[in-house]
Amino acid sequence: MRFGVEFEESVFTKIFELLKQQEGREVKIDELLRMCMENGIISSDYLFLILQELSLKKIVESSKGIVRIGSISEEVVESTKKKVVDKVSKLKKVFVTPLEIAKFYQCPRRLWLEKIVLSKQEKEKVGKVWDGEAVHLAVKLMIDNMQKEKDENFLILRASEEALKKYEGMVQIEKKVLEDFLRKFLELIREENFSTVYSERTIESLKEGIIGSIDVIGFKDSEVVPIEIKYAAFKGRIKKEHILQAVGESILVSNYFRRKVKYSYIVYFQTNSLIKIELNESLINQFFRLKKQMQGFYSIGRIPPKSKLPNYTKRVCQGCHVKRACDNIEILRRVGRRF
Known part of the structure; x- marks a missing residue:
């Protein structure tokens, strides 16, 4: 669980390397996506954001699942990268x-x-x-x-x-x-x-x-x-x-x-x-x-309730790795009620 986007410079480097290898060619989107997967690019959203920017620059044309890739200069790489980073940085999601x-x-x-x-x-x-x-x-x-x-x-x-x-x-x-x-x-x-x-x-x-x-x-x-x-x-x-x-x-x-x-x-x-x-x-x-x-639960700053599933003590608690911490919370609550 985390707040906001975490991205690395290497993601953009890998995507542009893949696109440069296809300069002057037509390539299926499906093939590009598999190339991304095989090169450890965890989100294809980066690819589509880059393609969107390159399309606006008339470097990329797409039709019916096929992308035509033109010549991509280093200047274009840097300007595209900056725009994509700016867009992604504004995402405030959990x-x-x-x-x-x-x-x-x-x-x-x-x-x-x-x-x-x-x-x-x-x-x-x-x-x-x-x-x-x-x-x-x-x-x-x-x-x-x-x-x-x-x-x-x-x-x-x-x-x-x-x-x-x-x-x-x-x-x-x-x-x-x-x-x-x-x-x-x-x-x-x-x-x-x-x-x-x-x-x-x-x-x-x-x-x-x-x-x-x-x-x-x-x-x-x-x-x-x-x-x-x-x-x-x-x-x-x-x-x-x-x-x-x-x-x-x-x-x-x-x-x-x-x-x-x-x-x-x-x-x-x-x-x-x-x-x-x-x-x-x-x-x-x-x-x-x-x-x-879940986001609502954890944003209010209170201790969430225990499981409400049937037979939860056997189904959930028995194999729980934080059971001791949870038990301590229950003990403190019982003690607190006495005063």
């Missing part, structure tokens, strides 16, 4: 992640303690948290090396070994279980017929005030599909907070690639379950209502 919205839905106080108060988080030294980290790393290593390594068994074996080695002594997950999961994940990529797959990409929407890391993004034909990986088990009913996170990530992907995201997937590691989330206006509106509500 940026949140889809995960923060999900946590706010779970428990407003927990998120407040984690992100506003910055309370000490007491994470386990061995167990689920690190098992989850190892799973995410293994998936990333596998996807990042898919094009270079054609032997799938070796690809899976190597990704598993490297991930478990990094978190050695911290994880309880078995190597074979991780390998089986990766094998099934690879099958999903094949079945969906993805032509391009990205892993762990951070995306920011200046327009919506959202930033987040997407576990996996798959492309096929005219569709783009975000995939969220959960270490947890699926127990027959999907949790609302998981849906909200998936919706937020879909909004980010849709905004970046200027494509409508029709659905996303949530993959549950412990049960090897695949859940499809159909995106609709109702879910999107719920997400933004919670975002607005």
Whole structure:
């Protein structure tokens, strides 16, 4: 969670380098967007702001998803950069992640303690948290090396070994279980017929005030599909907070690639379950209502309430990393009532 836009000089440098490589050519917007993604440009809004300025200067022409790029001088680069920076600097938004919205839905106080108060988080030294980290790393290593390594068994074996080695002594997950999961994940990529797959990409929407890391993004034909990986088990009913996170990530992907995201997937590691989330206006509106509500909660300067979800002590408090700080608040409140 943060207020205002944070941008680096390197973002503009990379975008202009990409555009200069295409001077005198026609290029599809989709191709430009993928180039941006592959070069670590977290917000495509910067690209479109730059293209808008270059269009006003008659250096760029666009029609039906195709951009014609003329010669871009250093003088144009500097003047365009200045105008874009001026525009972006005026954005006074609170940026949140889809995960923060999900946590706010779970428990407003927990998120407040984690992100506003910055309370000490007491994470386990061995167990689920690190098992989850190892799973995410293994998936990333596998996807990042898919094009270079054609032997799938070796690809899976190597990704598993490297991930478990990094978190050695911290994880309880078995190597074979991780390998089986990766094998099934690879099958999903094949079945969906993805032509391009990205892993762990951070995306920011200046327009919506959202930033987040997407576990996996798959492309096929005219569709783009975000995939969220959960270490947890699926127990027959999907949790609302998981849906909200998936919706937020879909909004980010849709905004970046200027494509409508029709659905996303949530993959549950412990049960090897695949859940499809159909995106609709109702879910999107719920997400933004919670975002607005969250900003209102934290702007009044009071301690937010605890979770009001059914069975919250088991569902939320049990695995909370700031439980001790929250318990102290409750103790002080009880003491205060006596006087």
